[in-house]
Structure formats: structure tokens, C-alpha cells
Amino acid sequence: MPTAAEKALSRLERPLLPLISLLEMLYLTGPFAGIEELLAELPADIETNGCHYDEPAALLRAEMDIIREVELLKNNHPLSCLIIDDRGQECPRVEAVELWIAQGIMIRELEEINSLLCGGRGCDLCCIGPANHSRHNFFDIPLGDGEVEGFTGLRRVDEAIEGDIYAEPAPLIDERPFYQSDVPFLLRWRRGWSLVLPRRSSCPKLADNGFCTVYEQRPAVCRKPQIFPYALEEDGRSGDGGLPRYVGRRKLLAVWDCPYVREYQAQIARYGELCGMEPVFKENKA
């Protein structure tokens, strides 16, 4: 049986995007009315860009909710979003669809790869507040409304504090900067709840052995990968008709502090290249 790390590495070595790029090219240039018609004609296995795929039709069908955007393109229907380049010009429709699909596929794929690489490692870097020498005063773990209920027993500051959590000067609680606490607490901002981890504090769900006690039900933010897609960046504005607007970046970011990012740097860089993204390694926590 392959280990979790071996499964993750095999996913990094064989991303879905080269197969999807081939599908896009065949579909857009071929006589197919819909993607399903093309899938029905695919062989039992395919080799492309140095990657081998068994049962490609089944792999692609599992991603149809994302891939279907290419049908809108071929049929000249409006797309689901507006994508601009870094000069503010609207991207051609083919490129916009390619980036949209790449972002959606990589989000899904990298969440699974992250879980495989992080899950059995016993690393707690994401679950403890900054060390004394850190330039950070606290770590912020944003929580959804339903997730807050999982953190009973913590102090709740329910004042809907204005502004950004990283704004200077920091908002005061009990007449001192909010992060000057010895223990974690829940803080409600206008934008939603945060679990605040002050310096040297630990998430209350972290066990002494370094594992998360609620791993299967951990908050959504704790599932986010340390390797994450940056094919698109949210622009914060809307296009015509209220369409969400994004800037095309075509990058793959990886957080250097994470031990598996350092260990598998070469494989992560290769994954980015296979996906048509520039790999960028950056420090997050210090």
C-alpha cells in the first residue's frame, strides 16, 4: 500500500491540467457538440506532456462541473467571470477559460495533496501562535459561523470590531492591543469571526502529540494548502452584469515555512510547470 506521502507525490507528478489542456484543444478544434461526445471517444489510456493517465474519461468526468466552462466558450455563451491582465485589459476568451479552469482544478487537487502531505506529519506550525522572536504578534484563524461553535470554553469578544485585523494601530480590548493576551480567544470582526492565537499560545484543538483532535471536522481554513494556486487573483470588483472579476497571474505559490514544501520543492516546482504556472516560493511566518 502506498503511503500518504507517496500518493501525494504521485499526484504532484501527474497533475490533471495537462490532460485537461489536451481535452480543451481536442474539443475546441474538433466536431464535438458537447464534451461528453468527446469523452466517449477517448482511449483507455493517454500519454501527454510526459504524464500517463489511465481511464482519462473517468478522471475528466469527475471534474465536469469546472471543465464545462469550455462548452460556454465554444457555443459563444457568456462566461462565468471576467478576467483581466495585469494592465487591466480584458483577456481573450480562450485564455480566460483556460485560467478559470486551471484555478478551479488546482484548488481541488492541491487541497487533497495538502491533506495527504500534512495529515500524518505531526507538524503543528499552523496551530500555534508566533514564537517570541517572530515579527508577528498573533496568528489569525478565520472561522465560519458554524465553526465558532466548535470552540466552546474560549473567551468570546463579540463586538464586531471595525477594520482589518492587521491594521495599525491595533484595535484595543481591555485597553490594550487585542493580541496582548496569554490565551487564544474568539474575536468578531465586521467580516466574521477569528480564532486569535497570541504569541506562544496553541489552538485548543491541538493535542500534546502535535495532532489535531478534530482533524476530520477541522475548520475550512485549516484545510487550505500550503501550496496554492494563483492562476487568478480576486480583483474585488465586478464586471458587467455583476460578474466576478479576476486578474490573471499564472503562478503557483508555496509557503516556504511548511516542512513538506521544503522537502518536496523540486516536485512542487515541476507540478507548477506541468500546470503552466510559474512556481513562487515565499515565506509566510517568521
Ligand code: SF4
Ligand atoms: S483546528 Fe486543528 S488544524 Fe486547525 S488550528 Fe486547531 S489544531 Fe490546527
Ligand code: SF4
Ligand atoms: S506547516 Fe505544513 S505540515 Fe505543518 S501544519 Fe501547516 S500545512 Fe501541515
